[in-house]
Amino acid sequence: MIRPLSRTALVLDIVGAFVLFALTVPVSLAFYAPGNLSPIVSDAVGIGILFLAGTLQCGAVAVGRLAPGISLVVAWAGAIAQMAAGLGPLPINLAILGVLYATAAWGSTKVFWAGLGSAFVGGVLASVQIFFVNGLAPAGSIVSSIATITLVAVMSILALGAPWLGGFGWRMVLRWRATREAQTLAEAATAEEQERVRIARDMHDIVAHSLAVIIAQSDGARYAAASDPAIATEALGTVSQTARAALSDVRMLLTQLRHRQGDGPQPTIADLDQLFQQVQQAGLEPRVTVDPTPPGEPPAAVQLAVYRIMQEALTNAIRHGAGGVVDVRLSWLADRVEIEVRNAVTDADARPSGGGGHGIVGMRERAQLIGGTLCAEREGVDFVVRGRLPIGSPAEGATGGEE
Structure with missing residues (x-):
């Protein structure tokens, strides 16, 4: 009234x-x-x-x-x-x-x-x-x-x-x-939610991988200290280097949040070698196959997605791997890049097929953001991450189908 x-x-x-x-x-x-x-x-x-x-x-x-x-x-x-x-x-x-x-x-x-x-x-x-x-x-x-x-x-x-x-x-x-x-x-709320998801994804990718390497190196240094102090010293150096890199990445992320006008430098496929070295120093041997090689310079968004997906897949391999070896395959085709990361897991590994925690969700989101697809599932004694990312517009990548 x-x-x-x-x-x-x-x-x-x-x-x-x-x-x-x-x-x-x-x-x-x-x-x-x-x-x-x-x-x-x-x-x-x-x-x-x-x-x-x-x-x-x-x-x-x-x-x-x-x-x-x-x-x-x-x-x-x-x-x-x-x-x-x-x-x-x-x-x-x-x-x-x-x-x-x-x-x-x-x-x-x-x-x-x-x-x-x-x-x-x-x-x-x-x-x-x-x-x-x-x-x-x-x-x-x-x-x-x-x-x-x-x-x-x-x-x-x-x-x-x-x-x-x-x-x-x-x-x-x-x-x-x-x-x-x-x-x-509603648009503002959606943008805020997307920003929170992006922050959570980036923080997980940066911190989780670095902590996994630090934990593996610390455990190795503790066991090796009694028999070979030199190995322990080398492991502690890796821990220090990894921690500094993680701190630098976190600072860069916080800078992006404080100043939204620029994204700052982001990892590219050129940084994969350093990533593989960190995994090797953590005690996991990566067997990397790149065939065919990139035909030119892939888009920055594709390079970032490849790096972050590879980073999370290798972090999972460090945490849950059983054989000490992880097989990595990258196929840079004319219209897409195909990723496969395979590592053996123990029977006690309780990760569900195709599901999982924040890491698998984050990998899937990164693939979807550029129009690609990703699946992570257990195949026998192996856990396999497969991704297909389009090199071009999302619409072009979406026509490629899903494995």
Whole structure:
């Protein structure tokens, strides 16, 4: 019944209604010559009812935006009092136009349609009031009289319906604004969620791999310290180097988050050799096959995806591998690059086929972001990661199918 409205808007509505009352009531009093104000009541009663009707109708304008339904009821009360006293259309009735506008612009669904019905009924009643109560029935034949009454009724309905249509147009504008704001908020929420996913994926790729290498090297250094201190020293050097590289990557990621205008340097396929060396230092022997080799310079997005997928697959091999060897195959074809990382796992490895934790999800997301596909599943005693990434647009890569 009552809408939220700022105090400033309410004060402006009340002041506007008071100004409307001050302008239209004196004009309405002067609209008819003395003695002809109403054919039903005396001039004194007519003046009193005119003031009452003007107060109700202008008061309805004052609360039009605050409570459109109440405004419509109050306006009808003033109009009924006016018609019951035999008063024809008066300048105070301009307030009704504002009320009808308010019902269409800000009213609930019921009030919205009630305003439209009021415009129709009010137009008919106005024509009846003019011709049958105020004694202005048209002269002539019955057909011409009916035509005249009908024409006046239609014109009255159109006059009352025009502000309602204006309010309906403003209602559509408000609805469009609300829809646009909701869409903007949804897009912002989606962008934030995508950013959180990207941050989580990058943090996982950087930190998880580095920690896996550090853990493997630390364990090796602890076991080798008793028999060969030199090996322990070499392992600790690798730990230090890996930790520094991880710290550098994390700092770069934080810089990207703080300054969104640049992505900064990202790993490329040229960094794969260093990645393979880290895996080898962690105690896992990578057997790498690149056939065919890249035909030129692949897109940066493809190089980054290949590096991150390879990084996560090798990290999983360090964590869960059983044979000490991991087979890596890269096939750089004309339209795509195919990746396969295969390593033996123990029977106690509980990773589900094709599923897994954040790492497998992250690999799959990286492939999908550039239009590729990826599957990670157990095949007998091996765990295999296969990916197919398009070298071109995502649409071109999507036509390549899925393994």
